[in-house]
Amino acid sequence: MGVDPGSRFTGWGIIRSDGAESRYVASGCIALPPRRPMGERLTRIYKELGEIARCHRVEEAALETVFVHRNVQSALKLGQARGAALCALVMAGVGEAAEYSPRRVKQAVCGYGGAGKEQVALMVARLLDHDSDFGEDEADGLALSICHAHHLSVARLAARAREASGEAVS
């Protein structure tokens, strides 16, 4: 499951992957009413993400690393949304979320780190063989899940290769 938390929109996407192939499972966007009190908005992220993760029995999660942001106030708001999302994932039994830089996510999905939002959405739909139009935040969530699945499968292959060479040596 990839999650892209925000103080207005929290995109999410779930895929099933065996390493070689990734299949689309579900995706969506939690839109927060802008004029409601902060606790209510954050609790909506917390409850909905937790419910989605439990419902789909999510085993792994990934978020984007945040390096820079426009200003301190928006970083604080983004942080609050991330805090709610990270708590939800741990409390739903998913555990720690992996983190990938935006560049790395774009590289995994589009082949290069400078790809635009539309290209990401387009490539996500192609890679998952899914012909619906994904919203921006939804596509970001799915792109994160593809990036994480890719990372896990490469890590597994590398471990197997190390094991095999170890066996050959011993």
Added chain:
Amino acid sequence: MGVDPGSRFTGWGIIRSDGAESRYVASGCIALPPRRPMGERLTRIYKELGEIARCHRVEEAALETVFVHRNVQSALKLGQARGAALCALVMAGVGEAAEYSPRRVKQAVCGYGGAGKEQVALMVARLLDHDSDFGEDEADGLALSICHAHHLSVARLAARAREASGEAVS
């Protein structure tokens, strides 16, 4: 209950107040291990604060408003801790936390907004007639709860005054 969330230490303090008098109930500081993964640390804030609020049947909560911060990365971290705390309070049935500026909290406790950390801790102990030495974060939590209790009692008196004058007019 006053809560002062932070990425390292989250201070909290609970008082019981009838408007005229405030009594010390409990206070403490949740220290987060610095080298553990972020989800684990945030979940500790979430779980512990929720448990404390439920255990003491907290009815009202207050946090400090954040205006400025050293830099974007620390604002993001502080935001994450705040997000976990705000979720915990709503999920524990306390509801939305009130917010007060640091100046206003110091004014309510020390009489002027420029008071230092040590003065706040000293005045909190005096106001609550409690002779233990409070830690800085703990004292901040208690100061917030005193400020909120003060605000609520003034608001109640003002409402009563309006009612009384309304009755006199009608």
